[in-house]
Amino acid sequence: MAPSTPTKPSILAREDVARSNLFAIERLELRFSNGAERTFERLKGRGRPAVMIVAMPDPEHVLLIREYAAGFDEYALTLPKGLVDPGEDIITAGNRELMEECGMGARRIEPLVELSLAPNYMNHRMQVLLATDLYEKRLPGDEPEPLLVETHAIESLPALLAREDFHEARAIAALYIARDTLRAERDSESWW
Amino acid sequence: MAPSTPTKPSILAREDVARSNLFAIERLELRFSNGAERTFERLKGRGRPAVMIVAMPDPEHVLLIREYAAGFDEYALTLPKGLVDPGEDIITAGNRELMEECGMGARRIEPLVELSLAPNYMNHRMQVLLATDLYEKRLPGDEPEPLLVETHAIESLPALLAREDFHEARAIAALYIARDTLRAERDSESWW
Numbered sequence: 001m002a003p004s005t006p007t008k009p010s011i012l013a014r015e016d017v018a019r020s021n022l023f024a025i026e027r028l029e030l031r032f033s034n035g036a037e038r039t040f041e042r043l044k045g046r047g048r049p050a051v052m053i054v055a056m057p058d059p060e061h062v063l064l065i066r067e068y069a070a071g072f073d074e075y076a077l078t079l080p081k082g083l084v085d086p087g088e089d090i091i092t093a094g095n096r097e098l099m100e101e102c103g104m105g106a107r108r109i110e111p112l113v114e115l116s117l118a119p120n121y122m123n124h125r126m127q128v129l130l131a132t133d134l135y136e137k138r139l140p141g142d143e144p145e146p147l148l149v150e151t152h153a154i155e156s157l158p159a160l161l162a163r164e165d166f167h168e169a170r171a172i173a174a175l176y177i178a179r180d181t182l183r184a185e186r187d188s189e190s191w192w
Numbered sequence: 193m194a195p196s197t198p199t200k201p202s203i204l205a206r207e208d209v210a211r212s213n214l215f216a217i218e219r220l221e222l223r224f225s226n227g228a229e230r231t232f233e234r235l236k237g238r239g240r241p242a243v244m245i246v247a248m249p250d251p252e253h254v255l256l257i258r259e260y261a262a263g264f265d266e267y268a269l270t271l272p273k274g275l276v277d278p279g280e281d282i283i284t285a286g287n288r289e290l291m292e293e294c295g296m297g298a299r300r301i302e303p304l305v306e307l308s309l310a311p312n313y314m315n316h317r318m319q320v321l322l323a324t325d326l327y328e329k330r331l332p333g334d335e336p337e338p339l340l341v342e343t344h345a346i347e348s349l350p351a352l353l354a355r356e357d358f359h360e361a362r363a364i365a366a367l368y369i370a371r372d373t374l375r376a377e378r379d380s381e382s383w384w
Contacts, residue, residue: 006258006260006267006337006340008260008265008266008267009260009336011265017212018210018211018212018215018217019210020209020210020217020219020233021219021231021233022217022233022313023210023215023217023233023235025210025212025214025215025217027212027213028262030260030262030336032260032336032337033337034336034337036336036337037336038336039213040262041212041213041214041215042262042263043215043235043263066198067312068198068200068201068222068224069311069312070220070222070232070234070312070313071234071235071308071310071311071312071313071314071315071316072308072311072315073200073203074200075198075200076308076311076312078311113353114359115359115360115361115364116263116264116268116359116360116361117309117310117360117361118263118309118316118360118362119261119263119264119268119270119359119360120259120261120262120263120268121214121262121263122263123263123264124263124310125359126361144201144222144224144226144228144229144230145198145224145225145226145228148198157372158372158376161305161369167306167307167308167311167317168307168308168309168310168311169307169308169309169318169361169362169364169365169366170310170361170365172307172361172365172368172369173361173362173364173365173368174361176364176365176368176369176372177353177364177368180349180350180368184350
């Protein structure tokens with residue numbers, strides 16, 4: 001078997017071991033192709049897709065939100081995001097979340113990248129969208145308190161990383177990818 | 193209260209609602225400063241710090257591993273990483289994980305950034321280390337099968353992102369930050 005095509009382990013058994021409103025934990029008994037057996041645990045979300053939005057009011061700036069992060073019991077700076085409602089497509093969900101969390105809609109939204117959180121033990125995936133050509137439009141959301149919206153230069157990522165409240169890997173990855181995508185577009189425009 | 197200093201919600205009650213070998217789920221009853229009350233759930237890890245290593249065999253290349261990702265039941269390309277053992281510092285842990293997962297040690301390892309996973313509902317933090325001046329050294333790890341190690345140009349991030357098995361947000365964020373840090377060092381050297 002070539003190293004580029006590993007053989008997946010066999011799942012000998014799987015069992016739900018714990019469940020709450022938000023999470024389900026599953027235990028897997030695995031046999032790897034070399035015969036080694038291991039018990040793994042993985043976390044299953046509720047199966048609804050998630051979206052994260054890089055919303056740019058102009059070609060140099062991006063909207064960030066500051067919201068209460070229960071995992072650390074402190075406020076964190078990140079990108080607007082949320083779950084896709086049943087029957088909703090990801091573009092509509094991204095625009096709705098942007099209206100709820102930032103009070104802005106976007107005339108143009110396009111998929112940028114799909115990110116995973118911790119593929120070794122979670123099945124979570126998030127669609128990152130790039131939203132441009134914004135206009136003011138607020139929808140009521142389910143947030144317990146209004147989110148603080150900050151506008152930052154997308155080229156100021158190093159300064160953002162120096163902040164203690166800016167650490168969420170998905171938001172950081174999304175902003176770097178958006179910045180590089182925009183730089184590449186500018187370079188190709190100035191080339192032509 | 194200035195928008196830069198939001199008042200944290202009060203935690204009215206907290207309760208462990210589910211537990212497995214790897215995870216513990218806690219329910220929080222919160223009252224926000226505007227009086228709104230909400231029930232949140234958050235996931236607690238086992239409290240051991242985690243490290244992720246950007247290991248560079250030369251100034252242009254980085255080591256990536258391909259390992260079985262149980263969350264998706266498929267192989268994923270990512271950076272070497274692991275938990276800090278009791279009594280270990282993060283530098284020693286990073287070097288040990290590098291020896292176990294890539295068969296390499298590093299004469300120089302330095303902290304690059306600290307990343308969180310999903311601060312809204314997890315308390316997980318990961319220290320990203322930059323490892324350089326590598327040498328061959330293999331330690332036995334607890335992996336069920338040998339990891340596939342791939343060497344990639346750090347400037348090839350757009351090509352990596354086009355791969356279906358490269359999607360982990362922490363690895364992507366770490367590689368962009370390492371690449372920009374190295375670019376900035378090169379620029380300052382050529383300036384002087």
